[in-house]
Amino acid sequence: MAYFKLPQGVRDILPDECRALDGAEAALRGKFLAEGFSFVRTAGLEYYDTFAGIESAVEQSKMFKMTDKDGKLIVLRPDMTLACARIAATKLHGERARLCYFSNIYDFSAGGNSEREVAQAGVEIFGEAGARSDAYVVAFAAECLKAVGVKDFIIDIGHVGFYKGLLEGSGLSEEAAEELRGYINAKDEVNVEIALRHSGASERAQAALLALPSLFGGAEVLSRAEKLTDNALALSALEHLKKVYAYLAETGAAEHVSFDLGTVKSLSYYSGMVFTGLAEGVGAPVLSGGRYDGLCAQFGRDLTAVGFAVGMGRALSAIGKGGAKQC
Amino acid sequence: MLNVALAKGRLADSCADLFVRCGIRAEILKEETRKLVLETPDKKFRFFFVKPTDVPTYVEYGIADIGVAGKDTLLEAGADLYEMLDLGFEKCRLCVAGFPEMKGHLGKPRLRVATKYVNTAKKLYYSRGEDVEIIPLHGSIELAPLTGLSDVIFDIVQSGGTLRANGLAVLEEVFDISARLVANKVSLKTKAAEILPLLAEMKKHIGE
Numbered sequence: 001m002a003y004f005k006l007p008q009g010v011r012d013i014l015p016d017e018c019r020a021l022d023g024a025e026a027a028l029r030g031k032f033l034a035e036g037f038s039f040v041r042t043a044g045l046e047y048y049d050t051f052a053g054i055e056s057a058v059e060q061s062k063m064f065k066m067t068d069k070d071g072k073l074i075v076l077r078p079d080m081t082l083a084c085a086r087i088a089a090t091k092l093h094g095e096r097a098r099l100c101y102f103s104n105i106y107d108f109s110a111g112g113n114s115e116r117e118v119a120q121a122g123v124e125i126f127g128e129a130g131a132r133s134d135a136y137v138v139a140f141a142a143e144c145l146k147a148v149g150v151k152d153f154i155i156d157i158g159h160v161g162f163y164k165g166l167l168e169g170s171g172l173s174e175e176a177a178e179e180l181r182g183y184i185n186a187k188d189e190v191n192v193e194i195a196l197r198h199s200g201a202s203e204r205a206q207a208a209l210l211a212l213p214s215l216f217g218g219a220e221v222l223s224r225a226e227k228l229t230d231n232a233l234a235l236s237a238l239e240h241l242k243k244v245y246a247y248l249a250e251t252g253a254a255e256h257v258s259f260d261l262g263t264v265k266s267l268s269y270y271s272g273m274v275f276t277g278l279a280e281g282v283g284a285p286v287l288s289g290g291r292y293d294g295l296c297a298q299f300g301r302d303l304t305a306v307g308f309a310v311g312m313g314r315a316l317s318a319i320g321k322g323g324a325k326q327c
Numbered sequence: 328m329l330n331v332a333l334a335k336g337r338l339a340d341s342c343a344d345l346f347v348r349c350g351i352r353a354e355i356l357k358e359e360t361r362k363l364v365l366e367t368p369d370k371k372f373r374f375f376f377v378k379p380t381d382v383p384t385y386v387e388y389g390i391a392d393i394g395v396a397g398k399d400t401l402l403e404a405g406a407d408l409y410e411m412l413d414l415g416f417e418k419c420r421l422c423v424a425g426f427p428e429m430k431g432h433l434g435k436p437r438l439r440v441a442t443k444y445v446n447t448a449k450k451l452y453y454s455r456g457e458d459v460e461i462i463p464l465h466g467s468i469e470l471a472p473l474t475g476l477s478d479v480i481f482d483i484v485q486s487g488g489t490l491r492a493n494g495l496a497v498l499e500e501v502f503d504i505s506a507r508l509v510a511n512k513v514s515l516k517t518k519a520a521e522i523l524p525l526l527a528e529m530k531k532h533i534g535e
Contacts, residue, residue, distance in 0.1 A: 112387060278513045280517045
């Protein structure tokens with residue numbers, strides 16, 4: 001046995017990189033505390049059922065699974081938002097909470113451009129609803145990226161409700177909708193068109209779904225999208241994003257913001273606005289988050305919620321590429 | 328500067344023609360050279376020549392902002408990318424092929440399928456609930472049924488010349504394949520000002 005080997009997808013962080021990571025965490029710690037967030041450290045081992053038994057289950061293939069002494073299946077923490085939602089719903093008794101963390105999550109299936117052990121720094125806000133709260137989170141996410149030293153970045157905003165709304169009126173089966181979702185997410189207009197051709201959806205619904213892959217860019221995207229549908233859910237999603245954008249413009253954070261209504265991830269706990277932080281030179285998001293009202297209810301107490309997490313490894317590589325902030 | 332991953336060979340030549348029609352100074356792609364990285368004289372584009380199956384990797388990691396790859400390569404790689412345009416060239420089909428007498432016997436239990444598209448074949452047969460044995464190969468796939476290594480092959484067919492010359496035939500056409508323009512999911516947003524006008528221009532010239 002070669003003792004120096006590590007399993008695939010994990011690595012040691014050695015002094016030089018650790019200093020950079022600690023520096024970034026120190027900058028974020030200051031930001032988080034100044035905004036009234038409290039740190040939590042959630043259990044590293046959890047029951048499989050906590051993540052598999054909820055509506056927006058974590059995929060089985062993504063979890064590191066072990067069998068506990070009593071025969072129950074346990075997993076290495078696969079997701080911090082779920083862990084925080086569980087805590088807010090079951091262990092904190094207030095109507096509001098602002099939690100934050102520095103923690104690793106584990107993704108069994110990761111490979112290619114992502115690691116299996118991911119260092120995250122994140123915040124989760126419970127009990128604050130509405131467009132102003134969403135705008136606050138987006139602006140704070142931008143502040144956090146700046147604090148870490150990421151210079152050229154975009155916060156790309158979407159909304160789960162817009163796609164849901166378009167589907168509502170389309171009459172597509174669940175299976176067909178899932179196939180379509182994959183194509184839309186890949187901005188693959190060729191296959192979106194083929195999939196829609198035999199779907200039986202109305203012409204207007206088809207046109208709107210076909211437009212989704214190209215509905216990204218500045219705030220004008222929202223006005224463009226408005227003309228495509230009469231669905232109430234889809235329109236209220238756009239209305240909401242417009243409000244969020246207006247608040248962001250007030251705070252000056254709008255310069256970092258773009259929109260993409262065609263980002264439609266698979267079944268997730270997100271219920272409203274979603275966003276990712278994109279930094280030049282890093283091929284994958286450095287930050288991701290969104291609103292997940294309804295998730296806490298699955299753990300027994302209904303709380304509105306919104307949050308995001310920074311992927312520290314990717315954020316650091318963004319700094320490496322864009323030139324570290326001099327300080 | 329926009330970084331572009333191109334597959335070496337015929338695909339790169341077709342791409343060069345399209346780029347030139349779009350007003351990009353991509354003539355350099357046509358020159359005989361052993362260089363792996365080429366820049367246009369105006370420094371607006373940098374081209375990498377990579378193995379066709381590596382195009383999705385370079386683009387997924389963001390080393391290349393955009394790339395051109397066959398749909399067969401993309402299906403097989405399953406990379407997390409934006410698939411922006413069907414360029415319409417390098418057309419072919421992903422087919423199940425074998426001896427003509429195999430027609431009608433494709434459902435036989437534990438069918439042996441030789442292919443270099445292992446992931447795509449697995450997904451295809453899994454979705455049909457068929458239990459097959461996938462035999463991974465890297466080249467001369469047609470040899471597998473001839474030598475008895477497999478019952479059929481799952482491979483791209485362009486003219487069908489190699490199949491005919493070896494007494495084989497297409498048994499089932501599964502996917503239409505052509506060259507696609509792919510983009511990194513971050514670059515499309517962070518370099519939108521460079522990529523979007525290019526895509527619009529390319530759209531106009533596809534099929535010329």
